[in-house]
Amino acid sequence: MAYNLKEQMNKPERLSGGHRMCAGCGAPIAVRTMLRALKPEDKATIVSATSCLEVSTFLYPYTAWKDSFIHTAFENAGATMSGVEGAYNALRRKGKLDETYKFIAFGGDGGTYDIGFQSLSGAMERNHDMVYVCYDNGAYMNTGIQRSSATPKYADTTTTPVGTESSGKIQPRKDMAAIMAAHNIPYAAQTTFMGNMKDMHEKAEKAIYTKGAAYLNVMAPCPRGWRYDESKLMEICKAAVDTCYWPCFEVINGEWKLSYRPKEKLPIEEFLKSQGRFKHLFKPENKHLIEEMQKEVDRRWNELLKKCGEEV
Amino acid sequence: MKNKKGMVIDENIKWQDITPGGIVYGGGTSEAVNTGDWRTKKPVFIEGKCKQCLLCTPVCPDMSIPIKDGKRADFNYYFCKGCGICYEVCPFDAIKMENE
Amino acid sequence: MSNLVEIRWHGRGGQGAKTASLLLADAAFTIGKFVQGFPEYGPERMGAPITAYNRISGEKIRVHSNIYEPDYVVVVDDTLLSAVDVTKGLKKEGAIIINTSIPQKEILSKLKKYDGNVFLCDARKISEESLGKNFPNTPMLGAVVKVSGIMSEEEFLGSMEESFKHKFASKPEVIKGNMKALKVSMGEVKICEK
Amino acid sequence: MAIKERMSGNESIAIAMRQINPDVLPAFPITPSTEIPQYFSKYVADGLVQTEFIPVESEHSAMSAAIGAQAAGARTTSATSSAGLALMWEMLHVAASCKLPITLACVNRALTGPININADHSDSMGARDTGWIQIYSETNQEAYDNYIQAVRIAEHKDVMLPAMVCQDGFITSHAVENIELLEDKEVRDFVGEYAPEDSLLNPGYPISHGPYDTATFYMEHKRLQAESMKKAKKVILSVAEEFKKVSGREYGLFEEYRMEDAEYAMVIINSSAGTAKVAVDELRKEGKKVGLIKIRVFRPFPMEELAEALKHLKAIAVMDKSEGFSSAGGPIFAEVRSAMYDLSEKPSVVNYIYGLGGRDFTVDSAKQVYDEIEDIKGTSIDDIYRYLGVRG
Known part of the structure; x- marks a missing residue:
């Protein structure tokens, strides 16, 4: 069925207002888009790792979630969902439940790339029928912008501060979507917010309605941690995909497919320039750092093109 | 947001009346915020x-x-x-x- | 608990001493005894000396400790005689039963500290003749039952046959050999003349 | 009809689990509890249970999955030991605070540092304040009986707390001993169906678990949770009453052994209690007035009941098979001794740390303890906290 924004926006919201995420936060946009991909008649159970999203959407006695929801800890959204999905299978088998449920787990990059990595890897390898969504804002924002393995190289964070001897984070970011694809799960994809949300919506729909484990890596900007004017969220996302810093692709049963190729690939500066966390890179003496970043982006982009069978 | 007895959960709720384990019944209660x-x-x-x-x-x-x-x-x-x-x-x- | 019999098994990891202790517990249970069969655990792998235990009694057994003063000691591998103090704590009125083919004199010289009864059984030979393979634990089981008299030969063989039928349900051809190994060992186990 | 059998403590737990036929069983292997999920996965493979067996990648995930499953309305059970329980520690608190009646077989083993695979209670004693009901077992029979009862206790509407059933690693978990099993149907009828009031998979009525709880509400939640543990004591006794009708076997909060006219007693848990009972019998033959109390239920802690049972004694040895490193004795000692504070005439109470990392506790060890407490003339501070069977 072709994507139609109007139809999609007509669906009842499954996340309520009144949550306490920051103004302009990307995470609830990711959540809304995910949940919109559910058929309205399907029930869902949501798991969230401890994160900004969790503590802000579920502050006792107020929950923003209209579906059943459970949070247990930071590092175990994958395992917690494994249990919920296991319960569903058992209860269906025993004839105690008739309804169809879908299972969606959310984690930030801390709960996904780092502390929750083992639990997620286990859940994906066991191929539970669930979708794990990482809303990746590239640092531990909930505890105050500490670096994660999703933090881009040279980003200024509170544990990789820029100083006389430091230009920010030393290491490049981990390629989590590729790692998840390497689990040989039926569906893995990377996306972010673009235009009418078609790309993310379609990926969300595939992830939810593919039998077995699915993983979605969603770049969800954090105005506070990235230090940009909060209204510029969509501009930043566009720059991320047009510079090929954040490529959008999917891996369906092991087959890599590029989802978006910019008409004109922009220099990495276009992504970096509006963000305070990269401000130091624009000092004249740091020109070589940007050049180095550009090389890394190009290398990864070309590698991806090859995987996707695209012309380099 | 109310408990099962229909009592509103606010800063006056007693331990006897609070929901066990911090469960919140029904979805979307943050709409009150x-x-x-x-x-x-x-x-x-x-x-x-x-x-x-x-x-x-x-x-x-x-x-x-x-x-x-x-x-x-x-x-x-x-x-x-x-x-x-x-x-x-x-x-x-x-x-x-x-x-x- | 005057009717309590305590047995200590010495073997090497992989030889089946633990299994033998469990089989003996099984057989004794089948004739209505209270039993314990347990190994002493450690990270030992194949070949390392291991110890296993049995308590067999007409009354409920409450004690949960290792056995330090056994009534009987079974040695499944005679190379252990020089490696382990196998007669440690063994009651004088009890006996040690050794799987060996080496001459009596040589065995006795290795057991100088012990002046109780010594029984010998060539379990390797019996096993190879009856089963075609070296599984010394089955003949040693027959030998210890014979020597200790914890149950009659008839009760024991009846119970073991049941147990083998269960254990080897998928390969009934080995039951006959195992039963033969038990019977032969019960006949062949001999006291060592001093 | 009772089925007379012989099996190890691990197999007895696995059979209890098969008879209970839980909805979900997530587990990760660790010595000495490994055999439990092994046996169980064979039952799954042979279609003897309808359980969803989840072979998770760690104990932390085992407990996380158990929480997810139980919250989703599934009766859930698991097994672990030692470092596995330690890895679950964070999630043990979550299970209890979410009021989820998960049952867990804890096969006691020493905690690492240095690594040791044999029995002591440092694992479950470390988890004593996580909000779980803790029931200890002397034998394979008790492990089996306790496990079946634990399901009913945990799921009782006045309780709704997770429960762990402990037994000593190797000593009972791997020892084949006589046991009487219940028929499958008897167990199934006894535990009944799990029908929680609320669950994540209740289609008409979504719920949310695990909020961020501010200081405005957190303490009320904890107080309510504490109330469940208080109420558990009565429930444990009523479940035991019912279990007696099915099995003929009697259980309480603790067992009193030859205590009526005893002057000296030992307070002990798990398998060593059996060994010490043999010592009691032998000493009684010599005319010594000795007795024993075996604590079955450590959480909730039977404070008043223990004080009542111990008040007439001259001296008591409280046996701890774990170190608390408080420098003032082990955990059972601290609690038993505190239970006696309100007595007008207080017996002398000393502590023995024993059996760490599989150090054997024999009939002679128990006799030594009784000998020593007979000599106590009032308590002297420097001699309250003792080690048994340590070289030095």
């Missing part, structure tokens, strides 16, 4: 300019742009935190930002 008072700037909907493309609606982090019958209505200021993402994406200048 006014986050509109976080706002310093406010988006204003200029209906005449709006072409109902709806590009503003999926990018709202706060579900503050209600849709009815495929058309957007005025902002729900009870939730809107005034981030201005909608203002930035509107191709028709149908949203303007004003100071509160």
